[in-house]
Amino acid sequence: MSFKNYPMVSRVVFGRGSFDQLEDILEPKRINTKAPFIFLVDDVFEGNAWITGRIPLAYDDKLIYISADEEPKTSQVDELVEKIILDHKDRPSGIIGIGGGTILDLAKAVAIMLTNEGGAKDYQGWDLVKTPAIYHVGIPTISGTGAEVSRTTVLTGPDKKLGINSDHTPFDQVILDPELTKDVPTDQWFYTGMDCYIHCVESLNGTYLNAFSQSYGEKALELCKEIFVENSLSDEEMQDKLMMASWHGGMSIAYSQVGVAHAMSYGLGYLLGTKHGIGNCIVFDHLEEFYPEGVKLFKKMKKIHNITLPKGLCANLDDSEFDIMIDVAMSLEPLWENAIGKNWKQSITRERLKALYKKM
Ligand code: NAD
Ligand code: ZN
Secondary structure, three states, X not given: OOOOOOOOOOEEEEOOOHHHHHHHHHHHHOOOOOOOEEEEEEHHHOOOHHHHOOOOOOOOOEEEEEOOOOOOEHHHHHHHHHHHHHHOOOOOOEEEEEEOHHHHHHHHHHXXXXXXXXXXXXXXXXXXXXXXXXXXXXXXXXXXXXXXXOOOOEEEOOOOEEEEEOXXXXXXXXXXXXXXXOXXXXXXXXXXXXXXXXXXXXXXXXXXXXXXXXXXXXXXXXXXXXXXXXXXXXXXXXXXXXXXXXXXXXXXXXXXXXXXXXXXXXXXXXXXXXXXXXXXXXXXXXXXXXXXXXXXXXXXXXXXXXXXXXXXXXXXOOHHHHHHHHHHHHHOHHHHHHHOOOOHHHHOOHHHHHHHHHHO
């Protein structure tokens, strides 16, 4: 038996207003004046001087606005890498992602693909990346995914939605400034926050559970309950605590796995483009048979925060479309093995998944 030897984020700053320190943090990392820092920034912040005014641009540094309307694609990563290589003679000093999981994942993938040959799709899977990525920094502006701490970057490729899971994926530096999340709309706050909650439920109820994952998962779950159920915190406390819940939830799945909701949500995402947070919510709402207590509390939180989830996503799909979603979901073997156990194929049949998808 061999134990996994995981890398972690090597440096992290936490605090309201810590985003102001970005310039001081980056300065020593500049290789030379021709090797730029490339800032990948969610386009929701275009024209928002409170955020963009604090992005320290010098020399050939570049700020690229990116829409988070669609989740990252391998082709999008390849295009960004090509543009950066064409526009700059020197390899960048670093890539800085400022946004939610979508932008953080793009930043990680671009940093990897600037030093590795071929296309991003060649690296979807486990431990396929050979060369260390260039210096990359993650600055989350919405909390829940754990993308700021994880060892993966989830990409939709030509034939699968799968992460680049590697020792070179985690950020070299993360800036956790909860104040950056203050303007997230309520629905989105709930969907992305529930991603964290679902990470906890799937990790804590999985067969891979161990004391490492449990310690992080329990803390994240406790924070989620304070934030989404108890309703006694100030806005600032909620922002601070959800940022730490996201971190702990991400740490919890580092040494275990996610489960049924994520497997099925990947199917929805691949076929219909349903985004991760809302997709997980839509799926999880129907998973009482797998996670009875977790789903019960989820429904309660939905009610407290007045959230109505979309219905009928799969109402007009034909058999071949159901097959595509089922193929994607069932290909994620480690998730099922974590959720159900080694013999998961005995109970997780195509018919069972189809019946579940039909409810969504
Ligand atoms: P997101 O990045 O897709 O953003 C959701 C919405 O919130 C967007 O419209 C965005 O513009 C907006 N937004 C972000 N910050 C804001 C702010 N401060 N104010 C106002 N609006 C803001 O959302 P997400 O849920 O954080 O990320 C989902 C992505 O994360 C998916 O692509 C998923 O695959 C990925 N993910 C990755 C991991 C990982 O470990 N790498 C884990 C879970 C999910
Ligand atoms: Zn997730």
